[in-house]
Amino acid sequence: MTGSETTPSFRLAYVPGVTPTKWVRIWNERLPDVPLALVAVAVDEAFGVLRAGGADAGFVRLPVDGEDLSAIPLYTETTVVVIPKDHVIAAVEQVSAADLADELVLHPLDDTLDWEAPPGRPAIERPETTADAVELVAAGVGVLVVPQSLARLHHRRDLTYRPVSDVPESRVGLSWPQEETTDLVEEFIGIVRGRTVNSTRGRPPTPPQPKGKRAAAGGAQGKSAGGRTGGKATAGKPAGGRSGKPAGKNPRGGSGGAGAAKGGKGGAKRGKPRGR
Structure with missing residues (x-):
């Protein structure tokens, strides 16, 4: 179902x-x-x-x-450190995990990063949530390392963040x-995944056209009434005669004999039959 x-x-x-x-x-x-x-x-x-x-x-x-x-x-996601705007780290564009060695780094219980060992000095107690940790950062109690989207989600005017290298990413x-x-x-x-509305996913693919189809169609148009290919035959001119005249009739009377049967060459020479 x-x-x-x-x-x-x-x-x-x-x-x-x-x-x-x-x-x-x-x-x-x-x-x-x-x-x-x-x-x-x-x-x-x-x-x-x-x-x-x-x-x-x-x-x-x-x-x-x-x-x-x-x-x-x-x-x-990029991993960032959330800090007060007047923190010394705010003066640089990016920091490394080693740069946080002397910082008290908060590690909330709902942390989304797969740490082997968080950088910096650990707090005595872990905050319950990321939101709680952000409040502590705003109060001047430590810094917080999180995915950038969470730093944006919990944005405050008195806080900012900077990218951190050499740390796990989410x-x-x-x-x-x-x-x-x-x-x-x-x-x-x-x-x-970005699939368009016209995607053919799940629909049967269009069967490929036979390779010889176009050639067969062109051959049928280029054949004279006698069954051989006329050198100057086109789709609009029948081989073996002038434009507008059927290939099966000799211009000087008589039914399409040897000239018509031999295709464009014999039947297209100013209407003169062979054998002269």
């Missing part, structure tokens, strides 16, 4: 930092009769929502946590339950 028969609408989950606006707009243009419902989920809840059927597909942070979920990677992908790859899921995958 296909998705169009079982799902009256399409439910799309997304984690903080992901902005699905562009893909939703394309969906609404292409499938105006199938409403798309957005489902905001926390990073650590996204895979559970997909498995429980709370969404048909979702934008998640990779990797997925099991083989029962399919996923396609979409993009990798990958965003589209995921869905492997056993629930419905027609609507396939449609959304196509939109995310």
Whole structure:
């Protein structure tokens, strides 16, 4: 049974930092009769929502946590450090992990980066969420290393951020339950991958034309009434005679004998028959 028969609408989950606006707009243009419902989920809840059927597909942070979920990677985010605007780091364009060695680096429990060991000095307690950590940065308690989209999501006028090198990066992908790859899921995958509305995906390809077809058509037009190819024959002039005169008649009377039978050469010489 296909998705169009079982799902009256399409439910799309997304984690903080992901902005699905562009893909939703394309969906609404292409499938105006199938409403798309957005489902905001926390990073650590996204895979559970997909498995429980709370969404048909979702934008998640990779990797997925099991083989029962399919996923396609979409993009990798720049990692940045969130700092107060008057912080010394704000004076440079980019920093490295080593540059943060003396900083108190907050590490929230919902952190999306796969650290072996976070840089800098650890805080006594880990903040519950990224939003809580941002509040602490604004209060002058440490700095925060996150994907750039989260720095933008939690933007404050008194804070800024700078790219950080030599640290993990977060990958965003589209995921869905492997056993629930419905027609609507396939449609959304196509939109995310940039497939055009005229894509032939899923349609039978147009059969290739036989190589000899054009040659056969040209040969039929270029043949004289006698069955041989006339040297000056065209589609508009019959071989073996002048323009407007049928090839089967001798210009000086008599039926198309040897001149017509031999094609353009004998029958096209000023109408004079051979044998003179």
